[in-house]
Amino acid sequence: MRTGPTAAVALLVDIPATGQLGDTCARRFPLPRDSRRIFSAKSSGAVGLDTSAEFIDFATERIGEGQKVIALYPTWRAEAAERTIHFARGALRTDHIAAVGLDLSPLAMSLLADQLAYLAPYLSAGLTAAMATELPKHMLAGAWLRSVGSLATLPTSISQHLGSYVPGVAFMAYCAPEQRVRQVRQGADLADGIPHHPQTPTQVLYSVPEGLRTTFLNDDLLPALAPDRSLPLPPQPLATEYWGTSGHIDFVAFSAHPCALSDTLTELASTICTWCRERITTRVCPFCHAANRPPRKLQRSMPHPRSRSLAPSTTAPTCRTPTPLEPAPLEQLQQREPQEPPPLPTCPSPDGEEEPVPVSISSRMEAIRLRARASHAPLTSLPERLPKPPEPSPVPPPRIGHDQGIQHRNPPSALPMAPNGRRDRTP
Structure with a gap:
């Protein structure tokens, strides 16, 4: 191992x-x-x-x-x-x-x-390479810029380019966790426009070029970030090339908590590459460049919206016990008069009179047969043989005269032969 x-x-x-x-x-x-x-x-x-x-x-x-x-x-x-x-x-x-x-x-x-x-x-x-794109989502990186006229690494608008020529106007540019450029003025509150606050305790690293005043850093930026520790660093050699101006204050804020890196790792959804068997988090493997099925996103367990209503109650439910029916006294039952049975249903007869429905099954069937015979009349007798239709008279054949006859005659042998194989009178 x-x-x-x-x-x-x-x-x-x-x-x-x-x-x-x-x-x-x-x-x-x-x-x-x-x-x-x-x-x-x-x-x-x-x-x-x-x-x-x-x-x-x-x-x-x-x-x-x-x-x-x-x-x-x-x-x-x-x-x-x-x-x-x-x-x-x-x-x-x-x-x-x-x-x-x-x-x-x-x-x-x-x-x-x-x-x-x-x-x-x-x-x-594979997971180390995947952390390269996941860690920037948990840090705040940017710079205070005096002008964005030459800024080409971040998206800017024409109004922001024109605002670079207005006195007293500066810009806050962020490259992580998202790219954003915001116009600010001296003394303005920056806490509302910060896209991300790292987990506490927070540490800030910043670098200031030589000859640039740090008034904005001490009065506006650091109070808005509220770090637990801030540390100055020497200016980066390529910072002017990235920000497009020498008038910048570069900074990065991150969490100094001991579990910050491990917590970031738990948010990755990974799968195994089908070719090199490396654990990856993207569709294309960064090593062998093989195409893979993207991993499913992690679904955090959240309580069901109805879980609170479906939770068992601490108090036992109260139910009403049904009261038993008391039997009626014997004297009241004896005083009741006997009720006559309801009359039998009737059905219409063919003569229009209503007859009572028989009680037994055999009598019911006999009544049904009698009503069927009375309602249907006997059929008339059909003739033994239908009359035969007259036969059509024969149509005589058409007559063709001598002038209407078609006669095929062969041309004489003395006539010349045409190119198409027929003999004609014309040469």
């Missing part, structure tokens, strides 16, 4: 670790933005080529130890990571490398990668 970890987590992007889980963290491979530099021999692509080779060596070592590799990469910078993962799967001829794309901010993705690396020794490879 296997006791070691079944999967190794790798992050194919230049995102530093948060350090919240100690020494447990995902392996980082900073790939360049341009995927053409990875497999080129130019000097500018030497770093990308070395990083790609390091990832292939890392995957070879982990697969040789019997583990599977879960490669995380951002969807907003996916070209270089996807080419590297596909090249590694083809070079090693294995399907033990899963590509998992995440649409999260750099700070939230760094925390998520470390959480998956922490869960990998305790879960199967």
Whole structure:
């Protein structure tokens, strides 16, 4: 029986670790933005080529130890990571490398990668990959933005782009658990617009670029989140690329409860892949890419709406005991006069007079026969032989005269033969 970890987590992007889980963290491979530099021999692509080779060596070592590799990469910078993962799967001829794309901010993705690396020794490879899409639903990740004019990773409207030029207007952008951009003003209450509050105790990680004031963070954002602990971190290298502006305050709030990760795992509905026998939660297996039947959603047991009315009562039901009927005294029964029997029913006779119905069965049958004979008249006698219909007169045959007769005569042999095989008078 296997006791070691079944999967190794790798992050194919230049995102530093948060350090919240100690020494447990995902392996980082900073790939360049341009995927053409990875497999080129130019000097500018030497770093990308070395990083790609390091990832292939890392995957070879982990697969040789019997583990599977879960490669995380951002969807907003996916070209270089996807080419590297596909090249590694083809070079090693294995399907033990899963590509998992995440649409999260750099700070939230760094925390998520470390959480998956922490869960990998305790879960199967398929469930570890499934937690990559389930954990963002239980955290709050976003940023305070001064402008959304260059924001391309989240959906924005034209009015929000125009609002970027209005003085005193800022924006709250969320990427987890849902993508949303909201326009706010300084001093406004942010508690009503927060899409999700993690389970208490809550911890907040935030990063502020150099030269940016933290007035909004201290006066508005942290009081609205009400965390039990807040910790500043150095700015992420790719935060400006993701948010589209250098004027941002990146933050992520998550639950620091010891059972927070295990409670998230209980909400997953999984099934076994029909090809690689890995436990998955999606229609397509992230490892072998085989199509499977999606698992059924977990149905939480809820009390029936009528269960309260059908519950047994604590008090015994009261029923009225029927009172027995008292027999009538003998003197009253003797004083009652005997009642005459009801008259027999009558039936109409053929003469219009009503006759009483006989009592015995034989007399009833005889009465029925007499009424039937009286109501039906005798049939008249039929003739012995019906008259024979007259025979039609014969029709004489039609007469045909000499002028009306059809005579077929063969042409003389001296006439020329026509091309169609007939002889005609004309040549």
